[in-house]
Amino acid sequence: MTDPIRPGGDSAATIEAYGLTKSYGKPAVRVLDGIDLRIERGTVFALLGPNGAGKTTTVRILATLTEADSGTARVAGYDVVAGRSAVRRSISLTGQFAAVDETQTGEENLRMMARLTGQPRAAARRRAAELLERFDLTAAARRPVRTYSGGMRRRLDLAAGLVGSPEPGVFFLDEPTTGLDPRSRQELWEAVRELAARGATVLLTTQYLEEADRLAGRIALLNRGRIAAEGTAADLKSRVGGHRLDLVLTSQEAYMKLAGRAVHHSPETLTLGIPTDGSAAQVRALLDEIDPAGREIERFGLHSVTLDDVFLALTSNTPTPNAPTTPEASAHV
Amino acid sequence: MSDTAVRHRGTDRLPERAHTPGRGPGPFTHTAVMAARALRISSRNIDALITSLALPIMMMLIFVYFFGGAIDTGTDYDSYVMYVVPGVLLLSAGFGAATTATAVSEDMKGGIIDRFRSLDVGGTPVLAGHVAASTVRNLCSTALVFGVALLIGFRPAASWSGWLVVGAVLVAYIVALSWISAAIGLLARTPEAASGFTFFMSFLPYPSSAFVPTENMPDWLHGFADHQPITPAIESLRGLLLGQGVGNTPWIALAWAAGMLAVAVGASGTLFRIRTR
Numbered sequence: 001m002t003d004p005i006r007p008g009g010d011s012a013a014t015i016e017a018y019g020l021t022k023s024y025g026k027p028a029v030r031v032l033d034g035i036d037l038r039i040e041r042g043t044v045f046a047l048l049g050p051n052g053a054g055k056t057t058t059v060r061i062l063a064t065l066t067e068a069d070s071g072t073a074r075v076a077g078y079d080v081v082a083g084r085s086a087v088r089r090s091i092s093l094t095g096q097f098a099a100v101d102e103t104q105t106g107e108e109n110l111r112m113m114a115r116l117t118g119q120p121r122a123a124a125r126r127r128a129a130e131l132l133e134r135f136d137l138t139a140a141a142r143r144p145v146r147t148y149s150g151g152m153r154r155r156l157d158l159a160a161g162l163v164g165s166p167e168p169g170v171f172f173l174d175e176p177t178t179g180l181d182p183r184s185r186q187e188l189w190e191a192v193r194e195l196a197a198r199g200a201t202v203l204l205t206t207q208y209l210e211e212a213d214r215l216a217g218r219i220a221l222l223n224r225g226r227i228a229a230e231g232t233a234a235d236l237k238s239r240v241g242g243h244r245l246d247l248v249l250t251s252q253e254a255y256m257k258l259a260g261r262a263v264h265h266s267p268e269t270l271t272l273g274i275p276t277d278g279s280a281a282q283v284r285a286l287l288d289e290i291d292p293a294g295r296e297i298e299r300f301g302l303h304s305v306t307l308d309d310v311f312l313a314l315t316s317n318t319p320t321p322n323a324p325t326t327p328e329a330s331a332h333v
Numbered sequence: 334m335s336d337t338a339v340r341h342r343g344t345d346r347l348p349e350r351a352h353t354p355g356r357g358p359g360p361f362t363h364t365a366v367m368a369a370r371a372l373r374i375s376s377r378n379i380d381a382l383i384t385s386l387a388l389p390i391m392m393m394l395i396f397v398y399f400f401g402g403a404i405d406t407g408t409d410y411d412s413y414v415m416y417v418v419p420g421v422l423l424l425s426a427g428f429g430a431a432t433t434a435t436a437v438s439e440d441m442k443g444g445i446i447d448r449f450r451s452l453d454v455g456g457t458p459v460l461a462g463h464v465a466a467s468t469v470r471n472l473c474s475t476a477l478v479f480g481v482a483l484l485i486g487f488r489p490a491a492s493w494s495g496w497l498v499v500g501a502v503l504v505a506y507i508v509a510l511s512w513i514s515a516a517i518g519l520l521a522r523t524p525e526a527a528s529g530f531t532f533f534m535s536f537l538p539y540p541s542s543a544f545v546p547t548e549n550m551p552d553w554l555h556g557f558a559d560h561q562p563i564t565p566a567i568e569s570l571r572g573l574l575l576g577q578g579v580g581n582t583p584w585i586a587l588a589w590a591a592g593m594l595a596v597a598v599g600a601s602g603t604l605f606r607i608r609t610r
Contacts, residue, residue: 066610099443101374112366113452
């Protein structure tokens with residue numbers, strides 16, 4: 001590969017944050033309430049959480065676009081406040097809204113970004129062509145961005161972030177697939193995997209467990225400005241099961257009998273959700289164990305654990321798989 | 334890890350590494366790239382381009398042929414067109430500059446400003462780029478106005494030095510009005526509001542000596558018209574173009590422009606920081 005590697009790329013490409021807090025507005029609303037993060041060089045890390053959890057604020061602080069009220073953070077070896085310019089030259093940011101000009105073509109956008117990083121005209125043209133090729137946009141290079149699909153726009157945005165950063169760099173991707181159709185999402189995942197394969201350090205935020213699962217080595221669950229849990233996808237899922245077996249029971253008695261081992265309760269419809277790894281063997285064994293006579297379960301359905309499940313299990317006092325509670329206590333959360 | 338323990342910002346910052354990844358380009362490169370961008374974008378907005386070129390000419394034709402016959406400008410001027418051209422030039426500068434507000438506001442709406450900031454481009458180069466593009470657009474429409482004015486009987490009698498001062502005053506006003514407009518673009522929450530707020534800039538030439546002599550206005554308006562920033566510009570352009578004495582009026586005009594520019598640059602810098610916090 002002929003990517004121009006800019007000098008200084010040998011600094012430890014890790015992201016570290018200690019005790020970040022941030023409040024907005026009057027009266028002040030605490031958006032971040034003490035965030036600690038440590039992201040190893042060359043890994044993909046996902047910040048998972050619902051809207052308003054503080055994901056974007058965290059990314060903006062680490063990318064030097066917003067200053068924290070307190071706490072400190074280093075990116076690629078530089079303090080995000082004192083070494084702002086150095087951090088900016090080391091990172092690449094793709095926000096929730098595609099940050100490219102609609103009326104310029106893809107090629108013009110990339111050439112402009114390259115010129116802004118100080119590359120001379122000829123080098124900027126080469127770099128633009130190279131990135132368009134790499135993100136499969138060569139055919140659309142001379143079309144105005146407003147004619148692009150959502151997926152093409154995000155890929156151009158990723159390319160734009162890459163224009164001036166040394167590779168393998170540090171990437172911040174804030175909800176990169178929100179609003180994309182499934183095919184575009186796949187394409188973007190592919191692009192992120194390719195970055196990771198080149199040794200990039202990636203911090204991505206997402207609302208989707210599946211996305212974090214497929215892309216990230218480690219996941220932090222962000223809830224109301226705090227890290228509620230952190231670990232590998234397997235760690236997190238093992239704490240809630242990975243899949244949920246929903247059982248519609250035949251009677252109130254059967255419901256009461258099994259409620260203790262469920263993570264999801266819906267007394268109105270006599271439905272219980274039981275954690276499982278989703279394998280046929282385990283589901284079969286579970287059904288046999290719960291209902292050996294074949295009379296108590298009317299129907300069942302299997303689905304992957306959703307963010308809601310992980311979230312409810314790890315952030316509230318609602319039941320976790322191994323903590324039996326009564327259905328009355330947890331029916332309405 | 335002891336050096337990265339929790340601490341409040343601003344009190345005890347970590348030393349910057351001596352080894353920084355490649356020095357970024359300076360604000361001049363950034364401004365040049367931003368100006369090229371703004372020009373490219375506005376050259377593709379054909380509707381706005383035609384409007385900004387055609388409107389000043391239509392205004393001039395309306396004043397010369399619709400109202401001109403009824404306006405008494407005294408005996409110093411052979412015809413109304415001789416009187417009104419400087420006013421039309423300033424009016425079109427106001428109209429042209431106003432589009433800067435919309436362009437800046439459009440930028441603030443999307444994610445592009447974050448992208449520029451993450452490329453370490455400051456707010457001033459972004460705005461300066463828009464202002465430079467606005468100046469180029471305005472000089473085109475100014476040339477067009479001059480051309481049409483010549484066709485309908487405008488006969489300037491300015492000296493070479495007079496032309497130079499005319500150019501300087503025009504450019505100074507265009508830059509100052511464009512930068513005020515950029516600040517308005519930062520102030521407005523939507524591009525629509527931005528375009529509405531610039532109304533006062535397009536309106537300012539009316540209560541001045543641009544279209545009618547101020548002596549004919551009521552006293553209170555007369556006082557305002559004589560002391561507002563557009564009047565010295567109009568008086569110097571008119572005097573210089575017609576080869577009359579202008580005294581220190583061009584200096585007053587340039588001082589106004591410099592003052593407006595200084596306020597606009599200062600205000601827009603603060604507004605940019607507030608909007609991107």
